[in-house]
Amino acid sequence: MADVKPTASAVKANTTVQHQKSSNSISWIAPLSCVILGYIIWRFVLGSPSNFTQPDTTSFFWPQHKGLKPTAGFAKMYEGGIIVPILIGCFLTVLTFVIERFLTVKRAAGAGNIGEFIRKIQYHLANKEIDKAIAECDKQQGSVGNVMKSGLRTYKEMITNTELSTDQKVMNIQKSVEETTALELPMLEKNLTIIATLASVSTLIGLLGTVIGMIKAFSALGNSGGSTDSTALANGISEALVNTALGIGTSAICIIAYNLFTSRIDELTYSIDEIGLSVNQNYATHHN
Numbered sequence: 001m002a003d004v005k006p007t008a009s010a011v012k013a014n015t016t017v018q019h020q021k022s023s024n025s026i027s028w029i030a031p032l033s034c035v036i037l038g039y040i041i042w043r044f045v046l047g048s049p050s051n052f053t054q055p056d057t058t059s060f061f062w063p064q065h066k067g068l069k070p071t072a073g074f075a076k077m078y079e080g081g082i083i084v085p086i087l088i089g090c091f092l093t094v095l096t097f098v099i100e101r102f103l104t105v106k107r108a109a110g111a112g113n114i115g116e117f118i119r120k121i122q123y124h125l126a127n128k129e130i131d132k133a134i135a136e137c138d139k140q141q142g143s144v145g146n147v148m149k150s151g152l153r154t155y156k157e158m159i160t161n162t163e164l165s166t167d168q169k170v171m172n173i174q175k176s177v178e179e180t181t182a183l184e185l186p187m188l189e190k191n192l193t194i195i196a197t198l199a200s201v202s203t204l205i206g207l208l209g210t211v212i213g214m215i216k217a218f219s220a221l222g223n224s225g226g227s228t229d230s231t232a233l234a235n236g237i238s239e240a241l242v243n244t245a246l247g248i249g250t251s252a253i254c255i256i257a258y259n260l261f262t263s264r265i266d267e268l269t270y271s272i273d274e275i276g277l278s279v280n281q282n283y284a285t286h287h288n
Contacts, residue, residue, distance in 0.1 A: 027194060030096050035089030042078060042085040051075035079235060080242030083209030087246040090202040094250060097191050098257045105264050108188055110142030114271045121148060121275060125282040130156045143184035147272050150180040151279045159287060166287065170280050177276040185272075188265045192258060199254035206247015213240025 043063075049055030052075075053067030062082055068075060077084055110117065117140050124133035130152060137149035154176035158169040217236025 027191065031089070031093045031194070034092035034096060035086060037092055038087070038089030039085035041088055046075045046078040046084075048075070051078070076238075077242050077246070079238050080209060080246065081212065081239050083205060083212065083243050084246065086205055087202060087209070087243065087250060090198055090205065091246070091250045091253070094195060094198055094202075094254050094257065097195055098253075101191060101195070101257075101261050104190075105188060105261060105268075108143035108184070108268060110140040110145045112140055114144055114268075117144065118271065118275055118278070121152075122278050122282075125279065128286065130159075143188065144268060144271055144275070147177055147180045147184055148275050148279075151177040151276060155279055155283055158283065166284065169287070170284050173283060174276065174280055177272075177279070181272055181276075185265075185269060188268065192261060195254050195258045195261075199251050199258065202250035202254065203247050206243045206245075206250075209243025209247070210240040213237065213243060 043061075047063060047065060049057065049063075049065065051069055051072040052065040053069060055065050056063035065078070068079065080087075117136065120136050121133050124130070124136065134149055134152050134156075137145040137152065139145075140148070151173055154173045158164070158172060161169060164172070213236050215236075216239060217233050220233050220236055
């Protein structure tokens with residue numbers, strides 16, 4: 001029986017699937033790693049015995065240290081309890097994806113100023129200098145340059161095409177731009193859903209820590225037998241407020257980052273649409 005060799009399209013499809021699996025793996029490996037790192041920071045840095053006057057040396061997972069030193073600084077967050085490492089993990093996850101999205105969006109914009117790039121393309125098209133316009137795309141690079149280069153290549157092919165009508169040629173140029181855009185833009189929006197989700201989740205986790213802290217505070221008040229156990233009450237309230245602050249702070253960073261990235265992506269999308277429209281109008285005007 002003859003061996004069946006995979007076609008080029010099959011190999012390409014398989015590569016795409018593997019790339020998507022790899023990308024999806026990063027989406028859950030990064031948060032998990034950040035939560036583990038958050039626990040390490042909470043347990044061994046914030047919860048270092050040197051930060052307390054009465055350290056607990058018998059417990060490993062969650063030592064019940066007492067007597068926070070006045071010079072401990074951020075070690076105060078240790079008193080927030082076991083919810084704190086989860087919130088630290090959320091913050092580190094947000095920080096990771098914010099840096100990753102920033103680099104991706106910056107790379108997609110290309111090497112030069114987009115407005116200047118658009119003006120150069122329009123100038124070369126007006127002077128029928130297609131090769132120079134394509135060269136500008138090579139200099140610009142990024143998603144904007146790639147989309148424009150694809151449209152200009154089709155533009156150049158349509159000039160020598162004698163079989164299609166002008167309307168069909170314009171449609172082919174538009175289709176080329178749209179297909180390349182459909183491949184480039186999804187990468188810009190990738191992982192933004194994680195940032196948006198953490199904006200809500202971190203607030204809820206912080207609220208959970210707040211509730212747990214208040215339960216401890218009122219439990220200490222109820223078990224005091226009429227006399228107020230000020231230490232236990234203060235510890236419970238402190239735990240509640242630490243979780244509230246971490247949850248709200250992380251959520252605020254998520255919201256700001258999400259809005260900034262979506263705004264920047266909208267600007268890139270508008271620039272691509274503007275260039276695509278200019279190419280179509282130029283062809284319809286000069287090659288009618």
